[in-house]
Amino acid sequence: MSWVLRIAHNQVIDFFRGGRRPAHVTSEDAGYDVLNNKELADPTVEDRMIRDQLEEDVRSLIDRLPEEQREVVVLRHYFDLSFKEIAQQTGVSINTALGRMRYALINLRKLVDERRLAFA
Numbered sequence: 001m002s003w004v005l006r007i008a009h010n011q012v013i014d015f016f017r018g019g020r021r022p023a024h025v026t027s028e029d030a031g032y033d034v035l036n037n038k039e040l041a042d043p044t045v046e047d048r049m050i051r052d053q054l055e056e057d058v059r060s061l062i063d064r065l066p067e068e069q070r071e072v073v074v075l076r077h078y079f080d081l082s083f084k085e086i087a088q089q090t091g092v093s094i095n096t097a098l099g100r101m102r103y104a105l106i107n108l109r110k111l112v113d114e115r116r117l118a119f120a
Contacts (some may be wrong), residue, residue, distance in 0.1 A: 061111045069104035072097055 007107040010109070062073055071090060075081045081089070 033081055064111060065104050065107055066084040069100050069107065073104045073108075076101060 031047055062070055065073065068090075075086045075089065076083070083094050083097045083101070087094045090097065094098075
């Protein structure tokens with residue numbers, strides 16, 4: 001069986017060495033129009049306004065959490081700390097930090113449902 005894999009491997013290497021690759025990729029080859037792809041475009045003023053409003057909404061929801069839960073969320077998402085680092089900084093075990101994050105997410109979901117907010 002390994003000889004089949006070796007043959008396939010060699011065929012792939014031969015293909016790429018042979019230079020038989022196309023010189024450019026067209027929109028049809030890619031399967032989508034590269035020039036009209038919204039994800040590749042610079043954000044518009046409207047996109048920035050929506051992002052800013054979403055950030056403000058999320059921040060106001062986080063502010064409604066109990067202090068211990070809010071602290072874990074902020075350290076994790078705004079300061080990008082690991083749960084080990086959060087546990088060390090707050091003086092609790094990793095499991096406690098994880099539990100606080102779990103309850104924070106549950107509470108955030110409840111707040112979103114209560115206010116009928118939509119986050120895309």
